[in-house]
Amino acid sequence: MGRLNLCLPFAGIAFLGVSTVFAAPTFKSCEIDGQGSEIMCCDLNGNGLDDLVLLDGTDLSIYFQDSTQGFERKPQQQFRLDGRPSLVWPARMGKKAESLLMMTSDGVTEFDFTNETSPPARQEIIRQKTIIPEAMDETNAMYFPLSAKTGGDWPLLLAPVADGGLQVWQHQDTWRLAQFITNAMNAIVAPFIQNPGYSEWFTLSLSIGDVNHDGRDDLMVDVDNGDGTETYRLYLQNTNGLFNLEPALVYTNKDNNWRTTIAWTDIQGNGRLDLIKSTVSDEQSFVPGLPSGKVMVAVYMANQDGRIPDAPTQVFRKSDWSGYVPVVDVDGDGFMDLVLGDIPIDSREGFRKMITEKKFNLSLRLHFFRPGAGFSNDTDYERTAPVYYGSDLGWSPGDRLYFDKLLSLNGDFNGDGKKDLLVRDDKDNISVYFLNSRESGFSTRPDLEFPCPEQMDWWQIKDLNGDGISDLIVKLRDQDLFRIFISQGK
Numbered sequence: 001m002g003r004l005n006l007c008l009p010f011a012g013i014a015f016l017g018v019s020t021v022f023a024a025p026t027f028k029s030c031e032i033d034g035q036g037s038e039i040m041c042c043d044l045n046g047n048g049l050d051d052l053v054l055l056d057g058t059d060l061s062i063y064f065q066d067s068t069q070g071f072e073r074k075p076q077q078q079f080r081l082d083g084r085p086s087l088v089w090p091a092r093m094g095k096k097a098e099s100l101l102m103m104t105s106d107g108v109t110e111f112d113f114t115n116e117t118s119p120p121a122r123q124e125i126i127r128q129k130t131i132i133p134e135a136m137d138e139t140n141a142m143y144f145p146l147s148a149k150t151g152g153d154w155p156l157l158l159a160p161v162a163d164g165g166l167q168v169w170q171h172q173d174t175w176r177l178a179q180f181i182t183n184a185m186n187a188i189v190a191p192f193i194q195n196p197g198y199s200e201w202f203t204l205s206l207s208i209g210d211v212n213h214d215g216r217d218d219l220m221v222d223v224d225n226g227d228g229t230e231t232y233r234l235y236l237q238n239t240n241g242l243f244n245l246e247p248a249l250v251y252t253n254k255d256n257n258w259r260t261t262i263a264w265t266d267i268q269g270n271g272r273l274d275l276i277k278s279t280v281s282d283e284q285s286f287v288p289g290l291p292s293g294k295v296m297v298a299v300y301m302a303n304q305d306g307r308i309p310d311a312p313t314q315v316f317r318k319s320d321w322s323g324y325v326p327v328v329d330v331d332g333d334g335f336m337d338l339v340l341g342d343i344p345i346d347s348r349e350g351f352r353k354m355i356t357e358k359k360f361n362l363s364l365r366l367h368f369f370r371p372g373a374g375f376s377n378d379t380d381y382e383r384t385a386p387v388y389y390g391s392d393l394g395w396s397p398g399d400r401l402y403f404d405k406l407l408s409l410n411g412d413f414n415g416d417g418k419k420d421l422l423v424r425d426d427k428d429n430i431s432v433y434f435l436n437s438r439e440s441g442f443s444t445r446p447d448l449e450f451p452c453p454e455q456m457d458w459w460q461i462k463d464l465n466g467d468g469i470s471d472l473i474v475k476l477r478d479q480d481l482f483r484i485f486i487s488q489g490k
């Protein structure tokens with residue numbers, strides 16, 4: 001059996017919004033029916049509005065966005081990819097509308113949906129043996145983007161091939177193999193326990209994003225060295241639309257284990273990647289069997305030459321059981337800020353109460369970054385957020401706490417360029433508290449409430465209609481239903 005094991009290692013790259021006069025916008029809600037674990041947002045017909053592609057096994061359902069109606073409940077198109085393991089992602093291929101690309105064991109195929117009413121036009125664009133398995137016990141397609149924007153009409157396409165190599169394909173009239181990056185990923189042979197014998201599996205850990213803000217996506221790869229260390233390499237994209245094969249950054253993490261989480265982000269917006277490394281303590285709390293939740297957060301600011309220093313520049317502590325640190329530019333001044341959390345459990349009784357009420361209080365501490373001074377050592381602003389976690393079995397906030405459910409600071413729900421607090425704060429609602437200023441922090445009462453009396457699996461934040469205000473997609477649990485809240489302009 002083959003196994004796809006994919007992850008995206010670095011935190012999102014900040015988008016600096018434009019400050020304008022604002023009020024609480026109104027949101028329209030709609031629902032789409034459909035099964036699937038992943039949803040892709042992309043503009044398939046080129047009308048400037050993101051459409052939704054729901055991925056379920058190898059079945060795709062397409063919901064086109066209408067500027068007044070939002071989304072209709074039923075998909076306008078459904079079709080099935082080839083019955084083989086594949087990676088799928090959207091990319092803009094020489095025109096305004098985006099296409100869906102599918103990579104299988106023998107190359108890349110483009111699906112073009114510009115004619116909404118007929119099935120997509122299909123074209124094989126790259127014929128090349130890749131490391132995607134030819135067959136698996138359970139055949140499915142998963143979302144994994146393998147294209148890099150160049151600032152021009154065509155992206156670069158990346159094809160992982162044998163022996164850990166990554167091919168870079170460039171479009172010049174036709175698709176041509178332009179570059180080869182060696183040692184870009186792990187492809188190892190590992191024993192598969194249930195089925196004696198050996199089968200190949202691979203891990204692909206790479207991230208594509210514009211690190212130095214020149215409009216060209218850069219590439220970071222992460223290779224597990226197999227000795228408890230891993231090596232990150234950053235390749236910047238040149239003005240000729242290819243990668244500089246001399247890495248701009250090489251960093252070996254000597255603590256490659258479950259307790260350590262690494263996030264790469266450009267804190268100062270100077271084009272150099274900085275490192276935030278958090279380590280979860282294995283100390284026990286006073287509740288038997290419950291770890292203490294203490295986490296050490298070490299910030300390494302890159303040197304002038306882009307290198308990561310041996311010793312951390314600043315060290316912080318938090319206690320929220322999460323190796324994940326939300327690094328976002330909360331106040332929109334162009335510098336990333338640090339958000340630290342604490343979940344106080346003072347007693348066994350307190351812990352019991354937390355379990356029975358299905359709610360805990362998360363204390364958020366904001367440390368704003370100031371040029372020349374770094375993150376403030378003292379907390380700039382502190383705020384308690386009640387978090388309702390519902391019937392999630394057990395209690396393990398872990399990385400999911402900040403990521404894709406319960407709480408997020410990745411959205412701007414009034415379009416003022418400042419990030420707002422989105423939190424599942426009671427069993428009926430997901431609430432938004434606007435960030436008013438550094439000093440006064442988030443609103444005391446919710447500015448927006450998105451109704452969600454059902455159990456939910458996760459949410460996704462994205463500006464689907466391009467009005468500069470974040471929209472919200474909520475996946476409901478145990479129902480083939482997604483609820484979508486779309487802003488109606490500023």
Ligand SMILES: [Ca+2]
Binds near residue numbers: 216
């Ligand atoms: Ca770049």
Ligand SMILES: [Ca+2]
Binds near residue numbers: 333334368
């Ligand atoms: Ca900031």
Ligand SMILES: [Ca+2]
Binds near residue numbers: 411414416434
């Ligand atoms: Ca805002």
Ligand SMILES: [Ca+2]
Binds near residue numbers: 471
């Ligand atoms: Ca919007």
